[in-house]
Amino acid sequence: MDREALVLRNRAMAQAFHKLPLKHQLRRRLLTAVAKVRFTPIPVPKVERILLIRPDHLGDVLLTTPAIRALYHARPFSEIHTLVGPWSAQVLANYHEIDQVLTLPFPGFSRNPKETLRSPYELALSASRMLRRIGYTSAVILRPDHWWGALLAHLAGIPQIIGYDLPDTAPFLTDKLPYSHQHVILQNLRLVEYWTGTLRQRDIVYHFPIDPMDKAYIDGYLDEWGVLSKVICIHCGSGTFVKQWESEKWAMVADTLAEQLNATIVLTGSDAESGIAQQIAAVMQQRPCIIAGDTNIGQLAALFARALVVLGADSGPLHLAAAVGAPTVTLYGPADPVEFGTWGISSKNILLMSEIGCRPCGILDWSVDDPAYHPCVKEITVGRVLEAARRAAHFEE
DSSP states (O other), X not given: OOHHHHHHHHHHHHHHHHSOOHHHXXXXXXHHHHHTSOOOOOOOOSSOEEEEEOOOOHHHHHXXXXXXXXXXXXXXXXXXXXXXXXXXXXXXXXXXXXSXXXXXXXXXXXXXXXXXXXXXXXXXXXHHHHHHHHOOSEXXXXXXXXXXXXXXXXXXXXXXXXXXXXXXXXXXXXXXXXXXXXXXXXXXXXXXXXXXXXXXXXXXXXXXXXXXXXXXXXHHHHHHTTOOSEEEEEEOOOSSGGGOOOHHHHHHXXXXXHHHTTEEEEEEOOGGGHHHHHHHHHTOSSOOEEOTTXXXXXXXXXHHHTEEEEEEESSHHHHHHHHTTOOEEEEESSSOHHHHSOOSOXXXXXXXXXOOTTOOOOOOOOTTSOGGGOOTTTXXXXXXXXXXXXXXXXXXX
C-alpha cells in the first residue's frame, strides 16, 4: 500500500473508531435522565473541602499537579483531597499540598475487566456513600470526558461540580467550562481558576518532589553496578505497540551516545517491560545497566534526576523525567503533543514525530490491526533521535 492510500485508510478507520457507538448513545440518554434526579445534598462541611477526580495513570496524574499546587497556594486553609486509581496513588504521595489521597478502581481504567454491565453503576453508588460521609463543598472533574466521575460527584450530593462542557459530563455539572484544545496542564489549571484566577505560564510549577530515601536507593543501585560516570536513561516501553520504537534502533542510539557523551546507558521500565530492555541490551556493543522492573515511581524519579538526558516513546515516565528537571527526548505517534507533550522548554524537552498525514489519530490501541499499517513512530530516524539527544544533553538554563 502506498503512503497516500495508507493515510486515507487510517483516517477513515480513526473516524469510524471515534464515532459514538449505539450503546454509548443509549448510555448518554440514561446519564441525562439520571442527572435530572436530585439526590439529597450533603450537609455543608465546616471547612472548604475540594475533591479532585482523575482516574488515569502516571502521566495524566502528574500533569494535574500544577493545578493542585496552584489551588493549594490560592486556598491554603482549604482541604484538598484527590480521588485517583490505586495505580496512581504513589504519584501523589510526596505532595504536601494534598491533605488526602483517596483511591478507587475506576471502571475503564482498571486492568481487570468489569464483572457485569451493572458493575460500574454499583461501584458509583457504593463510592458515593463513602464521599457523603466525608463531605465536600466542591468536586472538579479533571479528565474532560470522565462521565463516571461526574456521575459519582452527583450521586454524592456535592453541591458544586466543575468540569468541561462535553455531552456525557455536562448534565452533572454546576459549573461548565468550554473545552479548548490545549496542553493538559493548561486544561487542568482552567478548571481551578474559580479559586486561583488565571495563572501566567511563567508562574506554572511542574515539579515532582524526590524523597531522600529514593535517591539513596538509586545511588546504591548504581554503585552496585559500578556506574561511576554520567548516565543516560532510555525508557524501553510505552504500553502499546503503536507507540514502540524498534529495539535495534534504541541499541544504535544507546551505543553512539554512550561513546560520544562518555556516559553509561541505563535501561528503565516496568517489570512487564524488562523483556524489551533485555532485547535492547542483547544487540548493544556497550554494557548497559538494566534497572527495568526494579524501581517504584519515586526511585525512577530519583534516577531521572541524575541523567544527562532521558529518551523514550511517549509515556508517563517521560513526563516524570521532565517533572524532575531532566532533559528529555520523546517520540510521539498517535497521541497529540499539543495536549500531551512533555512540559518544559522546547530546546530541553524535545518532541519528535513523523510527518505522516494520519497522525495524531488519538487511538492508542490498534490491537486488531496489522502493526505495519501504523508506522508513525517507526518512521522517526536514528539520526533525528541522536541529534535531539545531543542537543538536549547540552542544554544550559
